[in-house]
Amino acid sequence: xxxxxxxxxxxxxxxxxxxxxxxxxxxxxxxxxxxxxxxxxxxxxxxxxxxxxxxxxxxxxxxxxxxxxxxxxxxxxxxxxxxxxxxxxxxxxxxxxxxxxxxxxxxxxxxxxxxxxxxxxxxxxxxx
Numbered sequence: 001x002x003x004x005x006x007x008x009x010x011x012x013x014x015x016x017x018x019x020x021x022x023x024x025x026x027x028x029x030x031x032x033x034x035x036x037x038x039x040x041x042x043x044x045x046x047x048x049x050x051x052x053x054x055x056x057x058x059x060x061x062x063x064x065x066x067x068x069x070x071x072x073x074x075x076x077x078x079x080x081x082x083x084x085x086x087x088x089x090x091x092x093x094x095x096x097x098x099x100x101x102x103x104x105x106x107x108x109x110x111x112x113x114x115x116x117x118x119x120x121x122x123x124x125x126x127x128x
Contacts, residue, residue: 009122022100030078032102040096051110
């Protein structure tokens, strides 16, 4: 089992940058694929958490939602048991609660249902 704890969310202005961290404890984090999801006020009801970015167990392969490609960077440091989300050129539509997730599954997925472990979330608010 792994426990996840996000940090770094705050209120920022449009165009600014922010880095989120997700610290893992318990089982070795190198065994897990990790991802970031978000749930914002503008999402249609029932759509759940939206995929943002994912990273392989070793941290060498990354995936991004089209809406954040070129602006966000996911990275993973297995020596520190931490996954990061560097966000730049932030927009008001990036406002959301950001969740870190992890899975032992060996294949990539953008579906929240494929991730067994979740953090509590951290709020990011981008003011216009």
